[in-house]
Amino acid sequence: MRQVLDLATFEYRPSVKPALPGLEMARNAATTPERLKLLLANDPAKDKAAGFLWPFLATLWNFAADRIGEVAADAASIDQAMKAGFNWELGPFEMWDAAGVESTVARMRALGIAVSPVAVALLAAGQASWYAKDGRKCFQPATKKLEPVPTVPGHAKVADFRRSNGVVRSNAGASLIDIGDGIGCIELHSLKNAIGGDVLAMISSVLKPDSDAVRDFAGFVIASDRETSRSAPT
Numbered sequence: 001m002r003q004v005l006d007l008a009t010f011e012y013r014p015s016v017k018p019a020l021p022g023l024e025m026a027r028n029a030a031t032t033p034e035r036l037k038l039l040l041a042n043d044p045a046k047d048k049a050a051g052f053l054w055p056f057l058a059t060l061w062n063f064a065a066d067r068i069g070e071v072a073a074d075a076a077s078i079d080q081a082m083k084a085g086f087n088w089e090l091g092p093f094e095m096w097d098a099a100g101v102e103s104t105v106a107r108m109r110a111l112g113i114a115v116s117p118v119a120v121a122l123l124a125a126g127q128a129s130w131y132a133k134d135g136r137k138c139f140q141p142a143t144k145k146l147e148p149v150p151t152v153p154g155h156a157k158v159a160d161f162r163r164s165n166g167v168v169r170s171n172a173g174a175s176l177i178d179i180g181d182g183i184g185c186i187e188l189h190s191l192k193n194a195i196g197g198d199v200l201a202m203i204s205s206v207l208k209p210d211s212d213a214v215r216d217f218a219g220f221v222i223a224s225d226r227e228t229s230r231s232a233p234t
Contacts, residue, residue: 022047030191032089033098040099044111057095058113061104064092065116068141075130076138076149093130093138102128134159157225158187168213169205173198176206182218193224 003012022042026049029035040057042050064078072078079091090098102123105115118141122130125144131137137146161179168176173190186203190196206213206220213220 018048020047020049022049036095036099040104040107054107054111055113057099058104058108058111060092061096061119062114062116065118068118074138074140074147074150097129097131101130158185158223159225161185162187168216169202171198171202174202176202176213178217179221184213184217184220186220186222188222188224 002015004015005011006013022039026035026038029038039049039053044051044054064075064082067078068075072081075093079093082088082091096104096119101119105119105123108115121141121144122139125139127139127146130139131149132146136149138149139145140147156179158177158179162175162177165178165180168178168184170176173188173194173196175187175189177185177187179185184206186199186206188195188199190199203222205211208214
């Protein structure tokens, strides 16, 4: 049996799973942004999970915002570093956008939590989020505008090819995208990138010997650069 240190007695006792109704309810949400919104919607004075998350996330968001221009030139670089270094699904600014910048700032003020001047500048500039809807631009405090997110030379996203080359064919679980050089990409956009019937149907249809896709492409890759928490494209 696992033992834990009781901070009241400084004696070891059997561990007991805490009752956190808000956390259990959030587990049923399909995506990370939805879970985050559910948890933060609860009253931190009554819900232990919300009581922990509000000061924790507020501190994280403020600290990250204050580091723009110090440890990185922009918010997107901080998000990328945190996701790569800590295997986070969302970076701090992506989390903040998912929770809603305007509503969380208002809640932070109501709870007596200080708000980073950078976040204040974001809202004062008429922006409601750190990123543009397509994710290609991010708020830059130095210019107080949405600026293009820096790209890594030699790296590309499927979304870029989808915008420039269009979609060859698509269903609810996957799309066939022309990524150039005679290569077609079967892009997964099912929930959690799960390979289900729609994905298998797409793979089967494009790999049939008499398929136009086989005649048009020399090879195929299966990939997705979409966050697993995001919904399928409409």
